[in-house]
Amino acid sequence: MAYTLKMRLWRGDQSGGELKDYDVEVESGEVVLDAIHRVQATQAGDLAVRWNCKAGKCGSCSAEVNGRPKLMCMCRLSDFDEAETITVTPLRTFPVIRDLVTDVSYNYEKAKELPYVQLPERKPGEKRTMMQEDVERGQEFRKCIECYLCQNVCHVVRDHEDNKKAFSGPRFFLRYAELDMHPLDTADRRERAQDSAGIGMCNITKCCTEVCPEGIHITDNAIIPMKERVADKKFDPLVWLGDKIGIR
Ligand code: SF4
Ligand code: F3S
Ligand code: FES
Numbered sequence: 001m002a003y004t005l006k007m008r009l010w011r012g013d014q015s016g017g018e019l020k021d022y023d024v025e026v027e028s029g030e031v032v033l034d035a036i037h038r039v040q041a042t043q044a045g046d047l048a049v050r051w052n053c054k055a056g057k058c059g060s061c062s063a064e065v066n067g068r069p070k071l072m073c074m075c076r077l078s079d080f081d082e083a084e085t086i087t088v089t090p091l092r093t094f095p096v097i098r099d100l101v102t103d104v105s106y107n108y109e110k111a112k113e114l115p116y117v118q119l120p121e122r123k124p125g126e127k128r129t130m131m132q133e134d135v136e137r138g139q140e141f142r143k144c145i146e147c148y149l150c151q152n153v154c155h156v157v158r159d160h161e162d163n164k165k166a167f168s169g170p171r172f173f174l175r176y177a178e179l180d181m182h183p184l185d186t187a188d189r190r191e192r193a194q195d196s197a198g199i200g201m202c203n204i205t206k207c208c209t210e211v212c213p214e215g216i217h218i219t220d221n222a223i224i225p226m227k228e229r230v231a232d233k234k235f236d237p238l239v240w241l242g243d244k245i246g247i248r
Contacts, residue, residue, distance in 0.1 A: 006084075008086070009039065009088050011047070013097070024042070031072065031074065032065055032088065036072065036088065048098040051072070055073065065088055069153050091149075092152065117185050144174060154208055157169060168197035168199075170218045180229065
């Protein structure tokens with residue numbers, strides 16, 4: 001069924017901006033991104049919006065819809081009352097480039113800091129077998145589409161720009177855990193997770209897990225186990241003694 005939707009979209013750039021109202025013809029089976037594209041096609045040709053797959057898989061169309069972090073291409077109009085105004089604003093944690101597009105390079109910088117997987121050299125003829133349990137555990141983490149909605153809602157950086165330097169954020173704690181749980185990996189990331197990635201600053205609010213469009217259990221399956229590994233190293237008396245006498 002067609003109807004006229006009231007939309008309020010943030011328009012502006014680094015120097016400032018404001019919410020602007022648009023009335024747009026939509027069908028009830030459409031999604032927020034369809035409505036935005038129609039505004040762009042009929043009323044605001046210069047409206048900046050980032051998207052790619054329109055299937056919830058590229059992670060490009062993240063924004064805040066009525067204040068909630070969402071993928072715009074997966075956000076159905078039928079989930080709203082037809083009389084309701086839908087307000088779309090850019091992700092708050094990252095600097096605005098223009099309109100609904102933000103600069104997410106903070107995340108690329110954090111990705112660069114991650115120690116890669118280190119496998120022992122393969123001996124001639126050696127066969128390596130991975131337990132199904134280990135395969136499945138990593139598989140959950142690899143579902144990440146890098147939409148950065150989890151990074152956007154984490155209070156450690158959302159309202160504290162100055163924490164960004166010392167905090168990698170939930171998306172990258174997930175990656176730390178994924179690499180660390182690889183059964184053949186030999187790198188020890190625990191100190192780095194604690195010191196330069198700032199996993200200790202996470203106080204397990206689980207907001208990241210709540211918004212993940214892939215349903216990844218970021219806090220329970222990645223952050224908490226990684227925190228436990230860090231704590232094991234820090235508080236294990238043998239490790240402490242080894243550190244003291246310099247044999248580790
Ligand atoms: Fe997005 Fe989930 Fe990946 Fe975070 S972990 S970037 S919310 S898909
Ligand atoms: Fe932030 Fe998630 Fe921890 S929202 S505080 S990283 S549980
Ligand atoms: Fe790809 Fe929305 S356009 S996730």
